[in-house]
Amino acid sequence: xxxxxxxxxxxxxxxxxxxxxxxxxxxxxxxxxxxxxxxxxxxxxxxxxxxxxxxxxxxxxxxxxxxxxxxxxxxxxxxxxxxxxxxxxxxxxxxxxxxxxxxxxxxxxxxxxxxxxxxxxxxxxxxxxxxxxxxxxxxxxxxxxxxxxxxxxxxxxxxxxxxxxxxxxxxxxxxxxxxxxxxxxxxxxxxxxxxxxx
Numbered sequence: 001x002x003x004x005x006x007x008x009x010x011x012x013x014x015x016x017x018x019x020x021x022x023x024x025x026x027x028x029x030x031x032x033x034x035x036x037x038x039x040x041x042x043x044x045x046x047x048x049x050x051x052x053x054x055x056x057x058x059x060x061x062x063x064x065x066x067x068x069x070x071x072x073x074x075x076x077x078x079x080x081x082x083x084x085x086x087x088x089x090x091x092x093x094x095x096x097x098x099x100x101x102x103x104x105x106x107x108x109x110x111x112x113x114x115x116x117x118x119x120x121x122x123x124x125x126x127x128x129x130x131x132x133x134x135x136x137x138x139x140x141x142x143x144x145x146x147x148x149x150x151x152x153x154x155x156x157x158x159x160x161x162x163x164x165x166x167x168x169x170x171x172x173x174x175x176x177x178x179x180x181x182x183x184x185x186x187x188x189x190x191x192x193x194x195x196x197x198x
Contacts, residue, residue: 012087018136021077037075041141044071048149058149059104061097067149068135068142076137083136090133103128111154118154120189122147123196127184140167140177147196159196 027033047053047070057063069080082096091099107125110116116124126147133139144167148158165173173195180191 012089012133012137012139014137015085017085018076018078021136023075023077033075037072037138040074041071041145043074045145048145049152053149058146058153059108061100061104064100064104064129064134064146067146068138071142071145072138078136079138081136082134085136087133087136090131090139096132096134099132100129100134103132107150118151118156119193119196122151122154122156122159123189123192125150126196127181127189127192130181131185160198162195162198 022033024036027036044067048067065080065082072079083090083093086093090096103125107121110121110124115121126143129143129146130139135142144159144161152158161167162173162177165171167174167177176191176195180195183189184192
């Protein structure tokens with residue numbers, strides 16, 4: 001099966017081994033894949049914000065992996081599994097578990113110590129999670145939902161991420177998002193804060 005993939009700028013390419021993990025066999029285009037993934041992501045969202053998750057500890061590896069799995073488990077066999085190759089973005093794949101644990105510990109400390117306001121904690125967490133890039137694919141979508149779950153747990157409203165625009169598709173809002181992430185790489189978070197609440 002050959003799928004014609006059209007990657008948006010900044011999107012992580014799926015390598016052939018990862019492509020073999022595609023569960024639905026009827027998909028032949030990027031548009032079909034996007035539609036199928038979106039339905040899967042909505043199921044993951046219902047789980048993440050469902051009553052059974054309220055009050056549960058989310059700053060642990062188990063929750064991070066389970067959320068990714070719930071978002072992509074009908075689409076990819078490797079959903080919820082850390083990547084085992086290097087990508088064009090992200091840390092060395094052998095360091096994913098260690099760096100994720102550090103991020104989770106640091107975020108718990110920031111919450112307890114009230115280092116930043118809730119929005120800033122969640123946006124910084126999102127940015128760091130994207131930088132780690134723990135999974136073969138879906139990292140941006142996963143990191144945004146993790147930030148949404150985190151901000152809700154801190155008593156604030158979910159982020160809108162550019163008026164709920166489709167940040168997976170090429171367009172002006174995605175370009176703003178990628179620009180904001182790159183600015184945050186250099187320590188300038190203002191554009192990412194604005195986009196999260198725009």
